[in-house]
Amino acid sequence: MNKRRRLFHSVVKGGRESGKLTIQVRHACLPINQYSSVLGDFQLTNRIVTRYLTNNMYWSVGFETTSTVAARDERSEGRLVARRRLASMSLRVTFLGTSGAVPTTDRAPSAIFINREGDGLLFDCGEGTQRQMMRFNTGFDISAIFITHLHGDHILGIPGLVQSLSFNGHEKPMTIYTPQGTGDQIKTLLTVGEYEPAFPIEIVELSAGDVARETDEYDVRAFQTHHQTNAIGYALVEVDRPGRFDRQKAEEELDIPPGPAYGRLHAGESVELDDGRVIEPDEVVGEPRPGRKIVYTGDTRPVDATVEIATDADLLVHDATFAADNAGRARKTAHSTGGEAGEIASRADVDRLALTHISSRYGADASPIRREAEDEFGGEVFIATDGQTLEIPFSDERE
Ligand SMILES: [Zn+2]
Numbered sequence: 001m002n003k004r005r006r007l008f009h010s011v012v013k014g015g016r017e018s019g020k021l022t023i024q025v026r027h028a029c030l031p032i033n034q035y036s037s038v039l040g041d042f043q044l045t046n047r048i049v050t051r052y053l054t055n056n057m058y059w060s061v062g063f064e065t066t067s068t069v070a071a072r073d074e075r076s077e078g079r080l081v082a083r084r085r086l087a088s089m090s091l092r093v094t095f096l097g098t099s100g101a102v103p104t105t106d107r108a109p110s111a112i113f114i115n116r117e118g119d120g121l122l123f124d125c126g127e128g129t130q131r132q133m134m135r136f137n138t139g140f141d142i143s144a145i146f147i148t149h150l151h152g153d154h155i156l157g158i159p160g161l162v163q164s165l166s167f168n169g170h171e172k173p174m175t176i177y178t179p180q181g182t183g184d185q186i187k188t189l190l191t192v193g194e195y196e197p198a199f200p201i202e203i204v205e206l207s208a209g210d211v212a213r214e215t216d217e218y219d220v221r222a223f224q225t226h227h228q229t230n231a232i233g234y235a236l237v238e239v240d241r242p243g244r245f246d247r248q249k250a251e252e253e254l255d256i257p258p259g260p261a262y263g264r265l266h267a268g269e270s271v272e273l274d275d276g277r278v279i280e281p282d283e284v285v286g287e288p289r290p291g292r293k294i295v296y297t298g299d300t301r302p303v304d305a306t307v308e309i310a311t312d313a314d315l316l317v318h319d320a321t322f323a324a325d326n327a328g329r330a331r332k333t334a335h336s337t338g339g340e341a342g343e344i345a346s347r348a349d350v351d352r353l354a355l356t357h358i359s360s361r362y363g364a365d366a367s368p369i370r371r372e373a374e375d376e377f378g379g380e381v382f383i384a385t386d387g388q389t390l391e392i393p394f395s396d397e398r399e
């Protein structure tokens with residue numbers, strides 16, 4: 001399932017002119033100002049924005065700079081720094097709303113904020129999501145909202161959020177992804193109260209299997225769920241990272257002099273040594289290491305599609321509206337019980353299972369939902385609470 005794509009930015013052109021270095025960076029994956037740590041003091045000379053339209057949504061950006069970092073060795077070193085930064089990219093999940101259809105004093109309606117190294121992604125946007133974002137300090141730098149289905153407890157926060165962003169001078173374009181056939185209703189929500197958003201918002205309808213958002217480092221995919229209405233879930237899937245650099249082999253076995261060659265090999269370039277030997281990167285770089293995966297089902301019955309997409313996920317966030325005492329009601333309203341969520345987590349062999357969309361009838365004690373999930377699933381299980389924040393480590397860096 002993991003497509004192997006180039007993970008990091010690539011410096012595709014470099015030239016030296018009167019002490020200055022011109023560098024063209026494609027597939028920029030950090031905010032441009034953060035490249036100063038790589039390029040030193042640089043001036044942006046040209047911004048390259050390429051937009052491909054595959055399902056309306058594949059994008060890639062780049063830029064051209066002049067930099068005062070002129071020496072090739074320093075530049076290679078800089079790229080190594082960038083690679084180390086990227087290797088430890090943060091991925092943080094904040095539960096903003098964990099209630100079922102009706103909120104309680106402790107739980108707001110559905111919303112999850114994911115911050116991937118500064119990329120703000122919101123999954124569902126129940127009523128009051130903007131206040132939850134303030135309470136739990138997620139910031140308001142959202143580039144995309146992913147809607148699972150059009151029930152009010154998942155969308156009624158959109159107009160308030162968008163209007164506040166407009167009042168506060170938000171300018172960055174936003175994309176709202178929503179199930180096929182529901183775009184017009186989202187549009188109506190955006191313009192409710194004789195209001196026009198003050199920043200560009202693109203609405204993109206998705207079917208199961210569509211890739212909603214694709215960058216060089218991750219994509220967000222829609223998958224089929226089963227609810228009372230047209231509903232999809234979302235999986236955020238990172239691309240593989242390059243393998244580990246075998247320094248010992250490079251130094252002792254292959255006798256490659258330590259220096260910039262190491263960085264270039266690790267970056268996937270072959271290197272010609274002074275003695276004429278050409279070293280290929282796969283001689284010293286191990287197998288690619290898996291990226292991370294987070295799956296959010298939204299409201300759903302337990303379905304095979306979740307097992308398929310969530311296999312080996314680092315985190316599965318699953319509907320667990322009821323406990324077994326309301327199993328019939330779960331079936332009737334197309335939700336899941338804790339036990340059913342646990343069974344899906346077990347079949348998918350995920351690392352952690354977060355139970356959410358907790359019915360208000362378990363306001364006093366939701367522990368039966370968790371216990372039933374634990375009976376089915378041996379990994380870590382918890383009932384998500386509003387404001388709970390998780391850092392998702394890489395599987396090979398877990399303690
Ligand atoms: Zn719901």
Ligand SMILES: [Zn+2]
Binds near residue numbers: 227299
């Ligand atoms: Zn629903």
